[in-house]
Amino acid sequence: MEAIRELFAVVTAPGKGWAGVVASDVSGKALFFGYVVPFSLLCAVSAWFGIMYFPSAELGAGIDPYLLAMQMMYSFLIPLLNLYVAAWVISRFVRSLKGEINYGNALRLTAYSYFPVFLGIIISNLHPDLKYLMAMGFAGIFYFAKGARLLTPVHARFRTGYVISSAMIVLGTGLLISLLFTGLLAAAVVIMW
Secondary structure, three states: HHHHHHHHHHHHHHHHHHHHHHHHOOHHHHHHHHHHHHHHHHHHHHHHHHHHHHHHHHHHHOOOOHHHHHHHHHHHHHHHHHHHHHHHHHHHHHHOOOOOOOOOHHHHHHHOHHHHEEEEEEEHHHHHHHHHHHHHHHHHHHHHHHHHHHOOOOOOOHHHHHHHHHHHHHHHHHHHHHHHHHHHHHHHHHHHH
């Protein structure tokens, strides 16, 4: 519950919220089970709700249970994996900019900045016409920029490049994980046939 309070503080008042995150002692486990997993589950539930109640024209007349299961699995696993892989890469990236490696801080920074992405996934899963609202995830760059100064300090002349590069890392790891996951699912379907 502490992770949700911190998230609310960061979203409503980023300056004060990030200062609270720096001072807090929320563990990685509390962040995982108190914020990341529940929001990933909300992504999966929204995928189920969207497919069951607002099927798109591509689905045809019936709802394929395999498609439903794959979409729910995809909506749960991709944000979860992307968040953790991106935090790991960002923590290593800080070292190249003469900062200090701290995976816990990079994880908190990435997780709380990921809130607009979670929100975009949840909303876009609900109805096919809302899929373009996924772009609201780019608002996470603003939260990341506000928190980066406190949680992963780098030299001032590298800060803008660090924020832009980190945004590209999150986007790139998300695309890479999505492609790998989709490839594995396609291979499983071919093997099963």
